[in-house]
Amino acid sequence: MDNKVERVMLSLQKNNIKPYYVETKEEVVPLVNYLLNEGDTVSAGGSVSLSETGIIEHLKCGRYNFLNRNVPGLTDEDIRNIYISALNSDAYFCSCNAVTENGELYNVDGNANRICAISFGPKSVIMIVGVNKIVCDMNEAIKRVKTIAAPKICKHRGNHTYCRKIGHCISIDKGQIDMASGCDSPERVCCSYLITGQQRVKDRIKIILVNDNLGF
Ligand code: SF4
Numbered sequence: 001m002d003n004k005v006e007r008v009m010l011s012l013q014k015n016n017i018k019p020y021y022v023e024t025k026e027e028v029v030p031l032v033n034y035l036l037n038e039g040d041t042v043s044a045g046g047s048v049s050l051s052e053t054g055i056i057e058h059l060k061c062g063r064y065n066f067l068n069r070n071v072p073g074l075t076d077e078d079i080r081n082i083y084i085s086a087l088n089s090d091a092y093f094c095s096c097n098a099v100t101e102n103g104e105l106y107n108v109d110g111n112a113n114r115i116c117a118i119s120f121g122p123k124s125v126i127m128i129v130g131v132n133k134i135v136c137d138m139n140e141a142i143k144r145v146k147t148i149a150a151p152k153i154c155k156h157r158g159n160h161t162y163c164r165k166i167g168h169c170i171s172i173d174k175g176q177i178d179m180a181s182g183c184d185s186p187e188r189v190c191c192s193y194l195i196t197g198q199q200r201v202k203d204r205i206k207i208i209l210v211n212d213n214l215g216f
Contacts, residue, residue: 008103020206035124049214089117094127095128100136100138104196108194157189159185
């Protein structure tokens with residue numbers, strides 16, 4: 001483990017966020033299997049990191065009650081109900097847009113269902129985070145979303161936004177570097193912004209740091 005990762009883990013601990021560290025993405029499923037109990041109700045936000053580490057497949061294995069919003073044929077109303085039920089789950093899985101060396105988490109959502117679950121509701125939040133998401137501070141976290149995460153997410157989902165075409169947020173070209181400046185696209189993925197600092201409920205949020213590049 002390098003010094004930067006060690007610093008992040010100590011900062012997360014200080015903020016009452018429980019850090020775990022694994023060298024490879026193959027170690028993530030066994031750790032998650034250990035953290036969960038058979039019969040747990042589990043749910044997940046949309047995340048490439050979860051697919052890349054095999055977590056989504058693991059949640060479907062039958063050991064858990066998986067509230068899966070990606071089942072074919074679900075209506076918008078069904079998906080909305082899954083989002084709401086997810087807030088009462090035993091464990092909610094997602095990744096994180098950026099983790100600062102101070103142990104703060106930065107997440108930006110289009111629908112805000114994920115940042116709601118991170119903030120309140122699920123008994124446990126388990127984030128799977130590649131070391132590529134570590135940044136030095138919050139300014140770097142904001143920049144990371146505008147120049148890396150959002151453009152790649154828009155490309156992955158096929159959203160018609162400025163950053164998908166140009167590779168960075170329109171706010172940068174306008175000289176607006178504040179957090180919430182952005183495009184007017186109805187398919188914009190940056191609508192609600194969450195900074196997670198020190199937590200009152202110790203270890204409710206857990207972060208599995210993976211020594212690999214995962215997701216966007
Ligand atoms: S506000 Fe729009 S252009 Fe800017 S990063 Fe978000 S989706 Fe892309």
